[in-house]
Amino acid sequence: MQSEELIVTEGGLEMDTMFVNMGPQHPSTHGVLRLGLTLAGEVITKAFPDIGYLHRGTEKLMETRSYHQCVVLTDRWDYCSAMTNNLAFCLSAERLFGTQVPPRAQALRVVMCELNRIASHLILLGTYGIDIGALTPFLYTFREREMILDLYEKCCGARLTYNYIRLGGVAADIDSGWVAKCREFLEFFKPRLDEYDTLLSFNPIFLARTKDIGIISKETAVAWGLSGPNLRGSGVSYDVRKSEPYCGYEQYDFEVPLGASGSCWDRYFCRVQEMRQSVRIVEQALAELPTGELMAKGVPKIPKPPAGEAYAHVEAPRGDLGIFLVSDGGAAPYRLHVRAPCFINLAILQEILVGKKVADVIAVLGSFDIVLGEVDR
Amino acid sequence: MRAEPAASAPGGEASPRPVKAPLPTPVLNRKSGGRLLTDTRFWPTEVWKSPWSLPRYRAGAMWLAGIVLGIAAAGFAVGELAVWAEKLLALLGRTSLPPAVAAWVWVLIKLTCVIGVIVVNGLWAVWWERKISAHIQSRFGPMYAGGFHGWAQTILDSIKLLLKEDVTPAAADQPMHLLAPIMAIAPCVMAFAPVLFGDELAAAKLDVGVLYIFAFASISVIGIVMAGWASGNKYSLLGGLRAAAQIVSYELPRGFSVVPVIMFAGSLDLAVIDQAQAGYWLGFVPRWFVFYPVVGQLAFIFFLIASVAETNRTPFDIPEAESELVAGFHTEFSGIKWAMFFLMEYGYVLLSSFLLAVFFLGGGAAPLPFLDFIPSWIWMVSKAMLMMFVFLWFRWTFPRMRVDQLMDFNWKILLPWSFANIGFAGVLVYLHRSGWGPG
Amino acid sequence: MVAKPVPGGQVVLTSTDYIIDLSRKYSLWPLTFGLACCAIEMMVAYAGRFDFDRFGVIPRPSPRQADLLLIAGTVTKKMAEPIVQIYHQMPEPRFVMAMGSCANCGGPYYDSYAVVKGVDRIIPVDIYVPGCPPRPEALIYAVMELQKKIMRMKLERTYGATVQAEKGSRDLTGEPA
Amino acid sequence: MSAGADFLDRLLAAVPGSQADTPVKDYPTVRLSAPKDLLPAARLLKDELGFDYLEMVTAVDWLGPVNLGGFVSNPNPNPFTQKHPGPPVSPVAGPGVTYRPVLDLLWSFGDLVKNRKVFLRLEVPRDRAEAPSLTGLFPAADWQEREAFDLFGIRFAGHPNLIKILTPDFLQGHPLRKDYVHAKDRYDAE
Helix, strand or coil, X not given: CCCCCEEECCCCCEEECEEEEECCCCCCCCCCCEEEEEEECCEEEEEEEECCCCCCCXXXXXXXXXXXXXXXXXXXXXXXXXXXXXXXXHHHHHHHHCCCCCHHHHHHHHHHHHHHHHHHHHHHHHHHHHHHCCCHHHHHHHHHHHHHHHHHHHHHCCCCCCCCEECCEECCCCCHHHHHHHHHHHHHHHHHHHHHHHHHHCCHHHHHHHCCCCCCCHXXXXXXXXXXXXXXXXXXXXXXXXXXXXXXXXXXXXXXXXXXXCCHHHHHHHHHHHHHHHHXXXXXXXXXXXXXXXXXXXXXXXXXXXXXXXXXXXEECCEEEEEEEEECCCCCCCEEEEECHHHXXXXXXXXXXXXXXXXXXXXXXXXXXXXXXHHHC | CCCCCHHHCCCCCCCCCCCCCCCCCCCCCCCCCCCCHHHHCCCCCCCCCCHHHCHXXXXXXXXXXXXXXXXXXXXXXXXXXHHHHHHHHHHHHHCCCCHHHHHHHHHHHHHHHHHHHHHHHHHHHHHHHHHHHHHHCCCCCCCCCCCHHHCCHHHHHHHHHHCCCCCCCCCCCHHHHHHHXXXXXHHHHHCCCCCECCCCCECCCCCCXXXXXXXXXXXXXXXXXXXXXHCCCHHHHHHHHHHHHHHHHHHHHHHHHHHHHHHHHCCCCHHHHHHHCCCEECCCEECCHHHCCCHHXXXXXXXXXXXXXXXXXXXXXXXXXXXXXXXXXHCCCCCHHHHHHHHHHHHHHHHHHHHHHHHHCCCCCCCCHHHCXXXXXXXXXXXXXXXXXHHHHHHCCCCCCCHHHHHHHHHHHHHHHHHHHHHHHHHHHHHHHCCCCCC | CEEEEECCEXXXXXXXXXHHHHHXXXXXXXXCCECCHHHHHHHHHHCCCCCHHHHCCCCECCHHHCCEEEEECCCEHHHHHHHHHHHHHCCCXXXXXXXHHHHHHCXXXXXXXXXXXXXXXXXXXXXXXXXXCCCHHHHHHHHHHHHHHHHCCCHHHCCCHHHHHHHCCCXXXXXXX | CCHHHHHHHHHHHHCCCCEECCCCCCCCEEXXXXXXXXXXXXXXXXXXXXXXXXXXXXXXXXXXXXXXXXXXXXXXXXXXXXXXXXXXXXXXXXXXCCXXXXXXXXXXXXXXXXXXXXXXXXXXXXXXXEXXXXXXXXXXXXHHHHHHHHHHCCEEECCCCCCCCCCCCCCCCCCCCCCCCCCCCHHHCC
């Protein structure tokens, strides 16, 4: 797409454009995304995001995997928050089977998914700081994230791809030491959030770089189908945990933080406040953790669900993750479609980046918090 | 993980179950006194009374004190050697060498000293920055590269860089690609001529020292733009053009913020500026230009900001902004050519910190009267290192500004204020001339 | 003269070899280049707890200044050609580390239509790191293994992975074939 | 979903060839009979009924069990492990399901204010899969339609740039079709 044609800027100045390839290997594209930017000087006239560099075709692979084997592949979509991928797939499959998950497993699912939301937002905090140039918050946020990963290691054994939420329940139970350790982490983490606010959120240079950059109005956000903190940053209050509560979210009270103007800073600050709400949810969930068994009865080794279709969606840290599952009665899902929030959030870049400077591209792209594993599936 | 074998279960229970083989004893972590591996997991939540109660904290403090005293002792030793320098000069004079050749040999000796300072500073500053950045970010810096705290890290880095393959991209403009690093590092070395390393310790005694330094310091921007253009890579072209805009526009406030100092000292010669700051007010406040009522502090801050921008360091490091333009103007340079740009950056950081020390912190003058016995060059080097610490510390705490914000800040805030500061200096000099101002 | 016991015979290193290998061993600069989930574990390895900087490993943004190409994630067919381009942009002596089972042999995507089954099909590889994703400790152990391998390199054969290309990536001794 | 069902009757009344379909696991679905009904239905949903949030555009290929030729795993270089056993679950046709050579398209519209959701379905013949594009009404459909084109080969009339989005450029055919057979390329050699 070499477009070196002449353009006339509004000031009547004739400038020739330069095609810059912010290619698959770039320090701040958060993975393998290629942005074809047509620059006039430092201002962008046309942006063409090119994806597919991490397309592994998992939707095709799942047509020859049994339901238990599919859960493993779901970890690798949004690898920053693997727990919510598992949850979305298991909710959709349980709707297909009609199984009822025991209350203790539901509470454990809520605790694990909220901890995963905190860990995923901490990754954003760190890498967004690096994109804007502040290299130190990355180290502090990853130090807190390490503590969450220790908690996951204690109960489900893995650090990143947990495979913990299974069909009909949860894989392993947590021992009493885990609850004490988790409370210790929450106590340690609350003052850290205020520390990040002083370190990065209200830093004058950071504000100057993100305050009124990449503004998305409510209508464009809804028209482009954004979801999650990107939609709530523009002020549209749509959270799947509130609109269609699953796994018992209606028992916990938490607010949904909204942004004021839809700028990069609002999307970023929505995530910081969401972490505070997640801490509240985990505390309430740990307070009255029901007892009982972990897996629903009667989930066979090779499950063969009745023919039919099911759609379930979950509030993943990056947006509204939905799984559309079709079964023809066979051992493998006949068709599985993932409504990937990052894939849909990324499409708006073509419209948002026009007229921005090169430095703003990084600020806007970072504020969308995309993970290429989920974009390309 | 039950360590004890099942046989030790209470005897009374009739155990139809076969006695299981006892679990193998787990592998204990020898270094941590035999505790299980998982127990050694350390969470930052463990709060201890005070850091001094930890033995390794006290050991670290002792090491630090030892290093500082070692440097002070080395200072005395070298101080005595300075006497030998006079004898060496006299020896040169008395030998049968004609005076012109003797002068040339003396210039060569001074030249090797200055180049030695820049190269050794290159090694020291990179290691120091990696250790500072590590400890700011709650991690260890280089630890294993050559023994205690990775002291040989940068020496090994430079040897490796010397032996890297020298890649010149096909799309590059070959001669310019080779010339760019030379054009970048040469002015930096030449700018070090009049820099004062002690009360009279300067390579060349120029009475237009300040003018000379600023003239040569701004030539290396040509090298950067040449690097940006010559490597045929769109990112480096953007980086080179940004560097040209930034360095040239920050030259102005840098020059104007030094004018009050020159007005107070009355001459452009660094030695005279240094002498003008000897002595103390009211017995203990040193007569440094930074302590002049309003003018000193403002000039110090403006010069510091402009020097940070001059050396392309955060928050002004847009020419080699890592997250935007892959590696800015030195994207296509590998091996020793890239090391030249790195050396230039740390050379200018050293130059700026020495200038800050001379102009504002009374280079060579002891802060308190009774500390006069320490030689002047130790005060100069310690003030320069303090200023270099400020430069390095900026890089790990500030985010990066955007190109137009950076330009607005310079032309709309820094430059007008430095003009105003010259006005205040004029008022101060007038008050001083009419008898009752400070100094 | 330092004689190093190595599988398949002795390798005699002169003192200059030792110094050059030591300098290459302690300043391995990888490229900031993450593909998939292993990239997150690589970032954790750079972060505070498993500090890579202790070994002198600093991520460099541009391939021109990098010695180590750390393939962290699934190598898809669309990404294969850029990876080969980056590999050839890196100056000698360069090393390649395949991190994670996707980079080693395709991993959980062994029968996918869009994945290259292992990065050694397109570029010669020095070190394979098993795991999906491998723990940061495993990554640090792999770097230490690479450092041991570098210490066995002799002066006239000082380019790492390319030598393996002629003799297949299994031969580690660097002996003349 | 009875409270929100009034919009269903208005939709069924307005769009001629549409009738309520078996719900996709308790979400109301409407099956359209011809591709030309899609645009009026979408415009009605967006303007009058307040469904201005297009969530998902996807398709299901009802040809039959998936053809194993679409999965290519290279021979295992390790001589000691036994021959590769092939895919874990051989896809056998389930009972009571009628396979037919058709691509079943699905659109999901959401109303964020009143918290409602409706699914539109449309069956399109496999050999010339044509459907009108919704990018005029909903920009969100842009990339999802390109993905449906790339993986299923459905041509969306009126789409600004209908080109490949996910699969590599040299990949022949549309992978998610049940009869897709993978043509070996240079990365699958030996």
